[in-house]
Amino acid sequence: MDPNCTCEKCELKSLFFQSVSEEELFNVCNNKKENEHKKGDLIIAEGSVIKDFIYLKSGLVKLYKTTRDHEQILKFAGPFDFVSILNIFSHNKHQYSVMALEDSVTCHVDFAEVRNMVLENGVFAHGLLQKMGQVSDSIIQESLQIRRHNLKGRVAIVLLYFANRVYEKDEFELPLSRKEIAEYIGKTTENVIRALSDFRKSNIIKIFGKVIEIIDKERLERLSKFG
Amino acid sequence: MDPNCTCEKCELKSLFFQSVSEEELFNVCNNKKENEHKKGDLIIAEGSVIKDFIYLKSGLVKLYKTTRDHEQILKFAGPFDFVSILNIFSHNKHQYSVMALEDSVTCHVDFAEVRNMVLENGVFAHGLLQKMGQVSDSIIQESLQIRRHNLKGRVAIVLLYFANRVYEKDEFELPLSRKEIAEYIGKTTENVIRALSDFRKSNIIKIFGKVIEIIDKERLERLSKFG
DNA sequence: CGCGGCTTTGATGTTCATCAAGTAAAGTGG
DNA sequence: CCACTTTACTTGATGAACATCAAAGCCGCG
Known part of the structure; x- marks a missing residue:
């Protein structure tokens, strides 16, 4: 060899x-x-x-x-x-x-x-x-999972995917632009941003530009299942 | 043998x-x-x-x-x-x-x-x-193709699929309920029916229960591309 | 023949896309 | 390195697309 x-x-x-x-x-x-x-x-x-x-x-x-x-x-x-x-x-x-x-x-x-x-x-x-x-x-x-959910559910799924499956941390830098999230979940960029802002206002996540910190994972998981 | x-x-x-x-x-x-x-x-x-x-x-x-x-x-x-x-x-x-x-x-x-x-x-x-x-x-x-289209576009895609790929005829009996079409395209049953009614009123198709006859295939194809 | 599921239409409300406009960030050439 | 341009991000307002709810007719089947 x-x-x-x-x-x-x-x-x-x-x-x-x-x-x-x-x-x-x-x-x-x-x-x-x-x-x-x-x-x-x-x-x-x-x-x-x-x-x-x-x-x-x-x-x-x-x-x-x-x-x-x-x-x-x-x-x-x-x-x-x-x-x-x-x-x-x-x-x-x-x-x-x-x-x-x-x-x-x-x-x-x-x-x-x-x-x-x-x-x-x-x-x-x-x-x-x-x-x-x-x-x-x-x-x-x-793809089927995404399709079953509304805007917030879809965004929640993406955040949890990167937190759990990719980075295995609740604070991480999103490797995607908002536009790319939109292209994955099949919604518009503006509405992805609105969902993220909404999560921020509800104290589910914190946002520092591309860095996301998940504060209330349980709620995010509920959204990813029932939203 | x-x-x-x-x-x-x-x-x-x-x-x-x-x-x-x-x-x-x-x-x-x-x-x-x-x-x-x-x-x-x-x-x-x-x-x-x-x-x-x-x-x-x-x-x-x-x-x-x-x-x-x-x-x-x-x-x-x-x-x-x-x-x-x-x-x-x-x-x-x-x-x-x-x-x-x-x-x-x-x-x-x-x-x-x-x-x-x-x-x-x-x-x-x-x-x-x-x-x-x-x-x-x-x-x-x-799945990606379906996702790119709106209600009417999606229904048009389904009709053309059965006409062109399954039955190879412009008049055929749909093997699906309206509900199943909805489950395939990810919209509600009511809206599938509305799209079909709309096609009927616009003289694009004729409907006899489950039997569909495509009258204006060109228009249906345009819908399946741009709708 | 009556029950349940499928179909159809209408009315209403929600979700979301689109348009607009402004700020922040990031890349580009002098 | 700074002015400049472009791209990304954000929020609000509006309207379109679509889900939901309701009601009625139809059809097949036990």
């Missing part, structure tokens, strides 16, 4: 574990590319040709789709997420764009190599099927 | 084609079960344990999720659709219910057998990855 290869330590390996031989891993490792992206960088452009299997090593990104006049955000993805997994076997072009919300590092493995591994390694293929099911299910379930 | 086995002629075979050996197909064929379902029958209950890989041979079904007070329809599926594919590798329980909207026939293959084929047959696994990507993408894209 090449001592310069860091794939041994990569989280990606957990997906490959028990399935990819040393030889295969070595091959992947020597042909992979790691890219660094600054906050705001476009990582994948919708409509571009799929060449690589792309994995997010660190950071935070948004998956979104651009239509005539505005953008719709599908999902936020963090480490361990296979950003391109949904389309890679069924389309030759990316169906969604991916942009870095925080400085991020992606790992790119040539798609042909991944396909070969699928064809030759059933355990690996099975792992991909599992992962793909998880990703698609999370998008679908979140 | 068992002469009683009809799998040779099954559309499922196209997925397996070039990949499943005669022996494997014979095995699948002898262990498969075919079920007939009347319109309105529950085929899969959300939360039930996944035992089979389920394929819709004929008919029409809805995939939906039940929440405290109402249902949300995810997708309508017809022949060639793998109704359980999204969850089968990532969950042990069904995440969505499936109900027959028309008399339908499903084919059930034991999941353990499908998994074995994935593990041992890379081409088969690759085919599943492709299919799964298509299914998840269709749900996501449709």
Whole structure:
């Protein structure tokens, strides 16, 4: 094993574990590319040709789709997420764009190599099927959840998502603009701001620009369930 | 090959084609079960344990999720659709219910057998990855499309979907109640009815109970794009 | 034949989008 | 580094879209 290869330590390996031989891993490792992206960088452009299997090593990104006049955000993805997994076997072009919300590092493995591994390694293929099911299910379930709620409920869901799932703290800096929250929950920017102001006036949260502090989490959770 | 086995002629075979050996197909064929379902029958209950890989041979079904007070329809599926594919590798329980909207026939293959084929047959696994990507993408894209439109636009999309994609005729019997349309597009039953009445008054469609005749398809298409 | 669910229409109120206008923050070029 | 421009944020006012409530007719089914 090449001592310069860091794939041994990569989280990606957990997906490959028990399935990819040393030889295969070595091959992947020597042909992979790691890219660094600054906050705001476009990582994948919708409509571009799929060449690589792309994995997010660190950071935070948004998956979104651009239509005539505005953008719709599908999902936020963090480490361990296979950003391109949904389309890679069924389309030759990316169906969604991916942009870095925080400085991020992606790992790119040539798609042909991944396909070969699928064809030759059933355990690996099975792992991909599992992962793909998880990703698609999370998008679908979140979308249905959002749809069931009104403005305040939707904003509450977003705040709790970042507090609980991303930062695991009740005070955090929102990696999103108000506009991006709106694009995720399907409401207007103004009304997202109004909901946040409302939460502030009701002493549910404190707002310092992009920094949010959740004061009354119980109430926010009630809103996220019944609002 | 068992002469009683009809799998040779099954559309499922196209997925397996070039990949499943005669022996494997014979095995699948002898262990498969075919079920007939009347319109309105529950085929899969959300939360039930996944035992089979389920394929819709004929008919029409809805995939939906039940929440405290109402249902949300995810997708309508017809022949060639793998109704359980999204969850089968990532969950042990069904995440969505499936109900027959028309008399339908499903084919059930034991999941353990499908998994074995994935593990041992890379081409088969690759085919599943492709299919799964298509299914998840269709749900996501449709959901985003619906979200971009107002009431009338959404109803127009549904009518055109059944006219163009399901029945391939401009006069057809809606397999859905008004309530189900509402559950799919995320509006109330009353407003779905109002949109339909509006289309009728504007001479875009004719309504005979469940039977819809599209008179002015161009206008309906404009609504489905810009409404 | 009567009950319950589906359909339809109308009236009313709520939620939210849009428009407008101003402030704050962040990027840009001299 | 500062003036300048642009983009993000915020609040208010208004109207449109839509949910809710109510009532009545229709249909299928036990």
